Amino acid sequence: YMNVKTDAGAFAVVMNARYGWGSNYSTDGPSQRFDREFWDAVFSTSEGKARLGPANHDSKEDNIYRINESCMRWVTYELTLFGDPTVSVRGVRTLAFDYPTGLPEYVAPNEETPFTVNITGVGDGVAVPGSGQLHYTINGGSVVSVPMTEMGFGEYQATLPAVGCDDNLEYYISIEEVENGVIYDPDPTTPHTVTVASEITVSFTDDFETDQGWTVEGDASTGHWERGTPVGGGDRGDPPSDFDGSGQCYLTGNTDGDSDIDGGTTRLHSPTIDLSGAANAVVHYARWYSNSYGADPNNDEFHVYISNDNGASWTLVETVGPSLQANGGWFEYSFSVNDLIAPTGLMKLRFDASDLGSGSVVEAALDDVHITLFECEANPDPDGDGVLGSDDNCPMVANPDQANSDGDALGDLCDNCPTVDNADQVNSDDDSQGDACDNCPQIANEDQADLDGDGVGDACCCVGMRGNMDNDPTQAVNIGDLTYLVDFLFGDPTGDPPGCPSEGDCNASGTVNVSDLTDLTNFLFNQGPAPAACP
Numbered sequence: 001y002m003n004v005k006t007d008a009g010a011f012a013v014v015m016n017a018r019y020g021w022g023s024n025y026s027t028d029g030p031s032q033r034f035d036r037e038f039w040d041a042v043f044s045t046s047e048g049k050a051r052l053g054p055a056n057h058d059s060k061e062d063n064i065y066r067i068n069e070s071c072m073r074w075v076t077y078e079l080t081l082f083g084d085p086t087v088s089v090r091g092v093r094t095l096a097f098d099y100p101t102g103l104p105e106y107v108a109p110n111e112e113t114p115f116t117v118n119i120t121g122v123g124d125g126v127a128v129p130g131s132g133q134l135h136y137t138i139n140g141g142s143v144v145s146v147p148m149t150e151m152g153f154g155e156y157q158a159t160l161p162a163v164g165c166d167d168n169l170e171y172y173i174s175i176e177e178v179e180n181g182v183i184y185d186p187d188p189t190t191p192h193t194v195t196v197a198s199e200i201t202v203s204f205t206d207d208f209e210t211d212q213g214w215t216v217e218g219d220a221s222t223g224h225w226e227r228g229t230p231v232g233g234g235d236r237g238d239p240p241s242d243f244d245g246s247g248q249c250y251l252t253g254n255t256d257g258d259s260d261i262d263g264g265t266t267r268l269h270s271p272t273i274d275l276s277g278a279a280n281a282v283v284h285y286a287r288w289y290s291n292s293y294g295a296d297p298n299n300d301e302f303h304v305y306i307s308n309d310n311g312a313s314w315t316l317v318e319t320v321g322p323s324l325q326a327n328g329g330w331f332e333y334s335f336s337v338n339d340l341i342a343p344t345g346l347m348k349l350r351f352d353a354s355d356l357g358s359g360s361v362v363e364a365a366l367d368d369v370h371i372t373l374f375e376c377e378a379n380p381d382p383d384g385d386g387v388l389g390s391d392d393n394c395p396m397v398a399n400p401d402q403a404n405s406d407g408d409a410l411g412d413l414c415d416n417c418p419t420v421d422n423a424d425q426v427n428s429d430d431d432s433q434g435d436a437c438d439n440c441p442q443i444a445n446e447d448q449a450d451l452d453g454d455g456v457g458d459a460c461c462c463v464g465m466r467g468n469m470d471n472d473p474t475q476a477v478n479i480g481d482l483t484y485l486v487d488f489l490f491g492d493p494t495g496d497p498p499g500c501p502s503e504g505d506c507n508a509s510g511t512v513n514v515s516d517l518t519d520l521t522n523f524l525f526n527q528g529p530a531p532a533a534c535p
Contacts, residue, residue: 013081013082014079021074031075034075038056040062041054043092051086052083052087053085067240068235089123093124093180094177094183095183098120099118101115103115104194105194106195107169107197109196109376109377112161113159113160114158115159116155117155126178128175129150130147131176133175135172137171138167139168146159165198168193169193171192172187197375198376203274203278211227214270218352219263220264220355224266225251230242230254231254231255232255232256232257236258236260237327237361238260239251239330243288243367244286249366250351250367251363268366269311273371275344275347276345279375282337283349285366285369286368287320287333287351288366289321289325289328289353291362292361294361294362295358300321300357302326302364307347308347314350330365332368385398394410405418406419410423410425420437421436428441429444431445431446439460440456440457451501458501462534463534465530465532467520469488469499479524488504502534506519506520508535519531
């Protein structure tokens with residue numbers, strides 16, 4: 001279908017070695033699928049292959065997943081390039097966009113996000129130097145256009161603006177071609193979207209290599225959902241292989257030959273999934289659906305539902321068909337649970353495939369199901385130590401080394417017992433020491449003073465009433481304590497101070513002096529008042 005030559009005489013043509021296979025009133029016949037992908041390779045801003053050889057090869061690569069469908073293998077091998085594969089399609093003058101560091105899909109809150117854009121000419125296309133621009137909108141507002149930084153040789157740096165957790169950011173790129181004007185990637189009506197997240201967690205995943213509790217029901221007479229490796233070969237609308245390459249998937253009627261759905265609906269139910277408290281849960285799956293064969297093609301539909309009450313009620317997620325994406329092939333689909341229904345601990349998914357009315361060949365498949373949770377904190381690193389708060393063992397105290405001597409969940413700098421494992425951090429007296437390492441856990445004693453070194457802090461060594469100078473284990477106050485106090489106050493040399501200072505301070509004046517000796521003598525020999533109670 002292509003005949004091109006250059007002024008220098010180079011020649012190339014792409015044609016069928018025998019004859020092609022098409023469909024009347026459709027662009028989805030076997031040969032037509034290669035035609036579409038050929039021109040997509042030439043003119044798409046993400047591919048930009050104006051040379052016949054690469055464009056022809058790309059058309060085959062993009063259809064390889066359908067190789068086992070009717071006539072596709074025939075067309076793949078008979079579609080041939082004769083001549084010089086470097087010859088370009090004449091008159092093509094456009095630009096291609098490439099993103100070597102990837103396109104930002106997720107950004108951290110309140111941070112700018114740079115990424116690289118490479119621009120190359122396709123065919124005779126030439127970019128106007130310095131004309132690259134980033135266009136973005138925040139929360140559906142006006143489009144803001146800012147120049148990208150030109151790094152040289154067609155390389156630009158674009159920088160997405162800082163946005164908050166609740167913002168919606170969309171963007172696209174543009175650059176001018178010297179004759180054809182501004183070229184966009186993607187089309188401004190379908191911009192790239194960004195999810196703002198400080199933490200991303202996969203909460204559920206199933207590649208169907210093991211049984212995770214999916215169930216099947218329905219009134220179809222044949223072709224119910226089965227888990228297994230596809231065996232049909234792909235010659236009757238069924239998938240020749242699974243999507244993710246793990247081997248197995250769920251598919252309808254997994255038997256070679258006439259095993260499609262007939263006479264009703266088959267329903268595939270997921271196990272119950274806990275999404276309680278999810279701020280933004282995104283479900284992803286790959287699906288296959290074909291209804292284009294048989295006596296009544298392109299009339300049946302494939303439906304996907306979600307439930308938050310364990311299947312008591314259902315909300316429609318999407319409808320596939322009766323024509324769009326209904327001729328086989330794996331397609332990925334994602335949706336936000338929160339946009340449709342409130343997440344709970346009783347979530348279920350359901351996939352319905354049917355053959356209703358007049359008979360047709362209907363096949364469906366499902367693979368690569370996963371649910372991702374996106375959490376967003378306005379300040380994911382509140383202490384500024386370079387460790388995100390969700391991973392920081394001291395989120396409010398800067399500790400870039402994350403030292404954790406006792407191996408509990410808290411770093412040393414915010415652990416009230418850094419050398420003793422005390423995950424509960426109980427601190428009964430509200431001083432700086434947790435009960436697990438406090439020598440006086442019921443009485444606040446920041447200094448942890450322990451004059452006699454017995455492991456009991458001075459603040460709580462006193463029990464009952466004061467006066468037990470000699471640390472009598474029975475707590476008795478007697479002549480021995482009086483002698484001990486006299487020796488401390490008047491001995492030559494002076495005796496040892498009371499092991500527990502509170503015991504020596506009989507009248508609770510705050511110091512141990514001769515008045516404590518007088519009060520203790522009156523108590524022991526003159527029936528005076530008892531020493532003050534311990535603190």
